[in-house]
Amino acid sequence: MQSEIQRDRASFRDPAGYVFRRGDGVFRRILSAGAADWQCFLDSGLADELDGRGDLVRWRTLPAPDDREGGIVLELEELDFLSMPCEWCFSQLKDAALLTLDLQLRALARGMSLKDASAFNVAWRGGRSVFLDHGSFERYREDEPWRAYGQFVRHFLAPLLLACKDVRFLRTLSTRLDGVELDFAGKNLPLRSWLDLHAIGHIHLHAGMEKKHSNSPLGKVPVAPPRLPKARLAAMLTDLKQYIARLSPPHAASEWGDYYCEGKNNYSEESFSFKSTLVDSVVSRLSPRRCVDFGANSGYFSKIAARHSAVTIAADMDCNALEALYLSVRGDESMRLYPVRQDLDNPTPGCGVFNEERPGFLARTKSQLGLFLAITHHLRIGSNWPMQSIVRLVHDQCENAVVEFVPKNDSQVQKLLRTRPDLCLDWNLPDYCAAFSAAFEHCEVIPIPGSERFILILEKTKK
Amino acid sequence: MIFAYIDSGTGSMLLQVLLAGGFSLLFFFSRIRAYFASKVRTFGGRRNAK
Numbered sequence: 016m017q018s019e020i021q022r023d024r025a026s027f028r029d030p031a032g033y034v035f036r037r038g039d040g041v042f043r044r045i046l047s048a049g050a051a052d053w054q055c056f057l058d059s060g061l062a063d064e065l066d067g068r069g070d071l072v073r074w075r076t077l078p079a080p081d082d083r084e085g086g087i088v089l090e091l092e093e094l095d096f097l098s099m100p101c102e103w104c105f106s107q108l109k110d111a112a113l114l115t116l117d118l119q120l121r122a123l124a125r126g127m128s129l130k131d132a133s134a135f136n137v138a139w140r141g142g143r144s145v146f147l148d149h150g151s152f153e154r155y156r157e158d159e160p161w162r163a164y165g166q167f168v169r170h171f172l173a174p175l176l177l178a179c180k181d182v183r184f185l186r187t188l189s190t191r192l193d194g195v196e197l198d199f200a201g202k203n204l205p206l207r208s209w210l211d212l213h214a215i216g217h218i219h220l221h222a223g224m225e226k227k228h229s230n231s232p233l234g235k236v237p238v239a240p241p242r243l244p245k246a247r248l249a250a251m252l253t254d255l256k257q258y259i260a261r262l263s264p265p266h267a268a269s270e271w272g273d274y275y276c277e278g279k280n281n282y283s284e285e286s287f288s289f290k291s292t293l294v295d296s297v298v299s300r301l302s303p304r305r306c307v308d309f310g311a312n313s314g315y316f317s318k319i320a321a322r323h324s325a326v327t328i329a330a331d332m333d334c335n336a337l338e339a340l341y342l343s344v345r346g347d348e349s350m351r352l353y354p355v356r357q358d359l360d361n362p363t364p365g366c367g368v369f370n371e372e373r374p375g376f377l378a379r380t381k382s383q384l385g386l387f388l389a390i391t392h393h394l395r396i397g398s399n400w401p402m403q404s405i406v407r408l409v410h411d412q413c414e415n416a417v418v419e420f421v422p423k424n425d426s427q428v429q430k431l432l433r434t435r436p437d438l439c440l441d442w443n444l445p446d447y448c449a450a451f452s453a454a455f456e457h458c459e460v461i462p463i464p465g466s467e468r469f470i471l472i473l474e475k476t477k478k
Numbered sequence: 479m480i481f482a483y484i485d486s487g488t489g490s491m492l493l494q495v496l497l498a499g500g501f502s503l504l505f506f507f508s509r510i511r512a513y514f515a516s517k518v519r520t521f522g523g524r525r526n527a528k
Contacts (some may be wrong), residue, residue, distance in 0.1 A: 160498075165490030216497045224489035240494045250502030251494075257508075338519070 025135070025372040032086070032150040043074070043149055044086040052127075053087060056152045059125040067148070069348070070118060072138070072147045089149060095305075095326040095351050096380075099373060100134035100170070101188035102355045102363060104337040105178050106263035106345065107144075108185065111137035112171035114144045116256040123249050128155040132167035134194070135373075141351050142344035153408065160243040161252070165225070168217050169194025172255075175262055176214055180205050182264050182334040185356070192372075197222035213258045264338060285463040290419075291319060293461065293470055294386065297417050298323040303383030307412065309359060310390030314340035315353065320351045320386060328380055329355040359390075359408070360398050377412065385413030389468075392421040396431045396439050402450045408476055409473065410454045420447050420469040444469060 023034040031049025035042055045053045056062050065071040073092035080088050100108060111134055119129045129151050144353075161167075173195040177184035184203070188195070201222040208214035242398040282290065298306060298320045308317040311329035313336045321327040329352060331337055337354045344352050355376070357363065363376040387409060394400040394408075409416045421428055423442055441447075448471065452458040457474040 134521045160491050162491070165487045168490075213501075216493075216500065220497075221490065221493050224493040225487055226489070228487070228492065238490055243495045243498050247498045248494075250505045251498040254501045254505040254508075257505075339497035363515050424505040 025367060027368075029131075029150050034091075039093075041091045041093050042077075043089045043091055044080075044084065045089070045150060046084065047086060049150055050087060052153045053149075055154050056127060056139055056149075059127055059249055061122055061125040061127050064121060064125070065118065069140070069143070070114065070146055071149065074149060091147075091149075092145070094138050094140065094145075096328055096353045097138055098353060098355050098379075099189070099363060099366070100137075100174075100378070101186060102357060103185065103186065104334055104341050104354060104356060105182050106177070106338055106341050107139075107205050108134070108171065108175055108178070108352070109262060110144045110261060110345070112167075112175065112259050113256060114146060115167060115171065116252055116259070118146055119163075120249060120252055120256070122152060123155060123245060123252075126155050128159075128161065129150050129153075129163055132163035132170060133168040134188075135192075139353060141348040141353075142341065142346055143348045147227075155245070158242040159240050161248060161387065162240075163190075165221070166194065169197065170223060172217055172259065173197060173200035175259065175315055176200065176208065176218065177203055179265060182338075185334065189366070191369055197225055213255070217255070260273055264335075266414055282400045283465040286463045286468075289464055290388075291316070291469065294388070294417060295319050295322070297415075298384060301384050301415055303415070305380075306383040306384040306386065307380050308386040308388070309357075309412075310388065310393070311340065311354070311386075312336050314343070314354065316349075316386055317352055320384070324384065326351045326353070328353045328355055328382070330355045330359075330380070332356065332358040359394060380412060382413045383415060385409060385416040387416060387418040389419045389421055389427070391418060391426050392425075392431065392442070394422075396428060396435075396437075399438065402441055403448070406450050406454050409428055410475075411450070414475050416455075416473040418451065418471040418473060420444055420471060422467050425467060447471075 019037070021036045023036065026034040029049075030046070032043060032045040035044065061072075066073065070093065074089040077088045077090055080086070100111070103111070114137055115129070115132050119132070122128050130153045131148070131151055133148075136146055136151060137144050138147045139145065172191075174185060174188055177200055180203075197218060199402065201219050204214060204218065209219070260346065294316050299322075303324045305326045305328070306320045306324035307328045307330065308314070308320060309330050311317045311331045312333070314329045317327050317329035317340070329337075329340055331354075334356060337356055340352075340354045344350055344354070357376055359448050365371060365375045365378070366373040391405050395402060409418060422444065423429075423432070423437070441450075448458060448460055451471055451473055455473040456476055457472075459472040461470045461472065462468075462469060
C-alpha cells in the first residue's frame, strides 16, 4: 500500500507544482500549468547540462501518476540537511548568489529563464551549493527583462553589501524571508557606497524606482513589460556576477575562530591530543548517521566527527569562525560537513506562514550524536540557563552525547565570572554528573589528563 | 498577463532596462581592457624572454 502524501509546507506559492514527501522519499509534482516549461527545460538540453555539472538536485522521472491531479512526478535526491540563508556565513551566501546567476546565464543561453531567485532555492551538498527548485525554470520570452531581478537583489546582493560593512547583518535575514528591503539596505550602506556604480544602480536607484512606481495609479502601470535584448541582459548579469565574486567580508577579529590555535586555549598538547582521540573513538564506535557539533568554533572536532559520521552539522554563533570552516570545506562534496550559524540562546525559530513553512533549527537537528564540547558553561554561567534546561537540550536533540565539563577555576569560566556574580552554586562535577545521569541510561565520566576538565559520554541506551 | 508568481515590481523592471544599458557597456569596455591587458602581458613576456 502506498504511504500517505505529505505536502511540503513551504511549497505552495508556485501554481506550476509542489514538493511532497511520501514514506522516506522526497518528490516534486509538476502540474499541467508547468508541464510545457518542464518539457522545454528537458528538450533545451539545460536539464542535462545542469545535471552533468551537479548544480541541480538530482532527480528521476517516475511513471505518470494515475490520480486526479495528474502531471509529472519526479523523485528527488534527499539532501542531508536544509539550512536557511540566515544561518549561512558570508561566503555561503556569495556562492549561492553566484550559483543563481550562473544558472540564469546558462538558462538564457538555452532559451530558458529562472522565474524566481529566492535564496531558499539554494541548498548544500557537503561544501557545494546546489539548486533545488526544478520548477523555477520557464521559457524565456524574447526581449523580456528578468522578472526575478528584484528578488535576486533583495535576497543576495543587498544582504551581501550590508555584510561587507558588518557580517552581523546576515543575522537579520531570519526575520526577512523575502530578502532585505531595498530602502532599508540603501539607508544602512556606508556613505562610500555612493562611490560604487553597482551599489548606486542596483540598490540606491533601485530603491528609488521601487518607491516611485509602488503607488503608480493603475492606468500608469505599463501593461506590457519593457523590452530588454537578451544580449544586454546577459552582459548585465555577467557584470553583476563578476562584481559579486569580488565582494569579501570585512576583516574582523574572531572570538572563537582561532580558539584551537596553539596558546589560545587551556589545553596542553597532551590534553588536547587526548580529547581529540577520545572524540574520534566515540564517533567511530557509534558511527552516527548524523552528528551535530554545538559550539563548533572553526570546526576542528566537527572534522574529526565527519570521518565517521555520515553527516556532520557544525553550529556556532561566530560568523568569522564559520567563514573559516566553510572556506576549508568549500566545494568538497565528499565531506558531508555543514556549517550553520546558530545561537543556542535564540535558535532559528520556525519561519513563514503560521511559523510552519520552515522548521526551526532544533527541529531540523535531531541526531544520533551531539558534541557539546566546552559549551555548557556558557549556557549555565554566561546565560543563566538552569541545569535542567541544559540537560533537556542535550536529551531532546540527540540519542548520545559527548559533553565537556569546564570547572569554575578554569580561566574560561573565570573570564565569564569577571563581570557577573557567581549564581551557579550547582556548577560542580558531582551535580553536573547527577543531572545528566538522571536523563541518560549510561554516563561515563572521563578526566582529561593535564587539565581539570572532564568529558561525559552519555548514551540513552548502552551499545 | 502575469508570467511569474513573484511580484517582479514595475520599478524594478524599468530600472533593469536602464541598468542593463549602462552595465553592459561597462562590461564591454572591461572585456576590451582585459583583452589589451593580456596582449600587453604577452608582448612584455616575449620581449623579456628575448
